[in-house]
Amino acid sequence: MSEPTALILDEPLSLWGGVDPATGEVIDAHHPQLGAKVRGRVLVMASGRGSSSSASVLAEAVRVGTAPAAIVLGESDLILSIGATVAEELYGVTVPIVVLSPTALAAIVDGQPIDLDAEPFASPR
Amino acid sequence: MRLVVRAAEVTGATELIDVTAAHVDSCLYHGEATLDFVQRLVDGRARVRVPTTLNVGVLDLLHPELYRGDRRIADRGRLLMDRYRALGARPTFTCAPYQLADARPAFGQQVAWGESNAIAFCNSVLGARTNRYGDFIDVAAAITGRVPHAGLHRTEARRATLVLRLADDVPIALRDADLLFPLLGLVLGRRAGSAVAAIDGLAPGQSEDRLKALGAAAASSGSVAMFHVVGSTPEAPTLDAALQQHRPSAVELVRLGDLRTARDELTTAAGDRLTAVSLGTPHASLAELGRYVAMLGGRRVHSGVELLVSTGRDTLAAAARTGITERLRAAGVELLVDTCSYIAPILRPSEGATMTDSAKWAYYAPGNIGARVVFGSTAECIRSAVAGRVVRDDALWGTA
Numbered sequence: 001m002s003e004p005t006a007l008i009l010d011e012p013l014s015l016w017g018g019v020d021p022a023t024g025e026v027i028d029a030h031h032p033q034l035g036a037k038v039r040g041r042v043l044v045m046a047s048g049r050g051s052s053s054s055a056s057v058l059a060e061a062v063r064v065g066t067a068p069a070a071i072v073l074g075e076s077d078l079i080l081s082i083g084a085t086v087a088e089e090l091y092g093v094t095v096p097i098v099v100l101s102p103t104a105l106a107a108i109v110d111g112q113p114i115d116l117d118a119e120p121f122a123s124p125r
Numbered sequence: 126m127r128l129v130v131r132a133a134e135v136t137g138a139t140e141l142i143d144v145t146a147a148h149v150d151s152c153l154y155h156g157e158a159t160l161d162f163v164q165r166l167v168d169g170r171a172r173v174r175v176p177t178t179l180n181v182g183v184l185d186l187l188h189p190e191l192y193r194g195d196r197r198i199a200d201r202g203r204l205l206m207d208r209y210r211a212l213g214a215r216p217t218f219t220c221a222p223y224q225l226a227d228a229r230p231a232f233g234q235q236v237a238w239g240e241s242n243a244i245a246f247c248n249s250v251l252g253a254r255t256n257r258y259g260d261f262i263d264v265a266a267a268i269t270g271r272v273p274h275a276g277l278h279r280t281e282a283r284r285a286t287l288v289l290r291l292a293d294d295v296p297i298a299l300r301d302a303d304l305l306f307p308l309l310g311l312v313l314g315r316r317a318g319s320a321v322a323a324i325d326g327l328a329p330g331q332s333e334d335r336l337k338a339l340g341a342a343a344a345s346s347g348s349v350a351m352f353h354v355v356g357s358t359p360e361a362p363t364l365d366a367a368l369q370q371h372r373p374s375a376v377e378l379v380r381l382g383d384l385r386t387a388r389d390e391l392t393t394a395a396g397d398r399l400t401a402v403s404l405g406t407p408h409a410s411l412a413e414l415g416r417y418v419a420m421l422g423g424r425r426v427h428s429g430v431e432l433l434v435s436t437g438r439d440t441l442a443a444a445a446r447t448g449i450t451e452r453l454r455a456a457g458v459e460l461l462v463d464t465c466s467y468i469a470p471i472l473r474p475s476e477g478a479t480m481t482d483s484a485k486w487a488y489y490a491p492g493n494i495g496a497r498v499v500f501g502s503t504a505e506c507i508r509s510a511v512a513g514r515v516v517r518d519d520a521l522w523g524t525a
Binding site: 012014048049052054057076083087 | 156161348488
């Protein structure tokens with residue numbers, strides 16, 4: 001399988017109300033990446049945002065197979081981490097959630113292939 | 126417990142603390158994953174350990190006929206709501222548990238709340254302490270009665286680091302209008318992100334309903350879990366108190382233009398016919414239901430418009446006792462409980478626009494239910510519902 005590629009989100013995206021887990025498409029009408037497909041991509045955003053239901057949406061996306069391959073954040077996000085933990089527990093699929101420094105985050109280019117076997121993805125927090 | 130410990134790892138906490146209550150948002154159906162999760166809990170004979178209220182579900186269990194969507198989803202949604210009841214949680218099914226006298230945590234109490242607007246209200250307006258507990262971890266906290274001692278559970282994290290001050294060009298009339306609050310909240314969420322901000326420059330003693338609208342908007346456009354309004358929220362009798370005697374990292378102005386931009390951004394309908402008006406997001410309080418009656422002033426909702434009000438089942442029961450429900454229904458108002466009109470297909474299918482006074486509704490409804498939205502004040506919404514077309518009152522905005 002080829003490496004997943006980065007999908008840079010210009011603004012933080014709430015998965016709930018922001019992504020349709022049935023299709024993996026960004027549906028937040030106010031978001032710059034409206035219409036983008038998150039399935040199999042590495043989502044890169046400064047932080048999580050908005051609804052506390054995003055954990056469920058992430059778990060459901062994992063169940064359906066529309067989830068991103070990994071999520072890269074500029075600050076830790078409890079809601080997304082719990083969603084990923086539950087999805088792993090229920091379905092045995094890991095969506096690594098990685099927190100990078102703002103500088104490292106800014107260095108990622110949209111569409112860039114990301115090696116999930118490399119640090120820090122291999123041992124995410 | 127594994128989830129609570131995982132939460133401690135993510136938040137960097139080194140100890141757990143007891144909570145005295147929980148508000149659980151996980152009872153809203155988002156697909157089979159949500160049922161798969163609660164089934165694990167039910168199979169393991171889990172029970173909540175602390176008094177636990179439930180957030181909205183997919184279905185109005187008292188008026189299930191209002192649901193217009195896929196029958197299967199309604200059934201699965203109802204099953205999920207039942208499963209959470211079976212864990213011992215109280216079937217409040219409201220996003221505004223702070224309106225329930227017997228579920229309101231006291232100042233300083235440590236709790237575990239889900240639902241972004243409730244979290245913001247709990248910390249900011251009640252002065253009780255919760256972090257942003259999302260789905261799964263909220264019920265994990267209710268079952269274990271434990272949370273990581275991190276974030277907003279700790280006094281130092283509740284300090285405002287950003288100050289937002291209303292600029293002089295915001296007209297006096299707008300400063301004292303209900304309409305200001307959802308718009309200011311939208312700006313707050315954008316500027317603060319997940320930081321704690323203090324809003325300065327408003328008259329003291331702002332009502333809970335206004336602060337509710339502010340927090341709900343801020344938790345939609347940002348990850349705001351706590352804010353201070355100087356002179357109105359309990360940890361901000363003064364700006365200095367909100368800052369815990371520290372210097373803020375930034376002081377920013379909110380100008381009339383910012384509020385105007387926020388208002389315009391919330392309106393996604395362009396010249397569409399008005400077919401619906403939605404009020405009560407977050408759930409309308411008893412005081413708000415009474416205001417709707419007063420604003421209707423005995424007039425009926427236009428035949429071409431559906432005026433839908435979302436509220437909690439306990440608030441509806443209280444409104445029924447005082448005759449408010451009857452008067453709203455007589456005016457042609459539809460009342461919805463246990464859910465909300467932007468998370469489930471409730472409104473009549475229509476090509477027209479829906480007007481709302483809620484920034485949160487305006488924010489999420491286009492994505493969730495494909496609504497075309499006109500945002501306006503509560504008074505504009507009700508006048509429009511009666512007139513059958515969008516009626517604007519630009520007086521609040523001054524001549525600037």
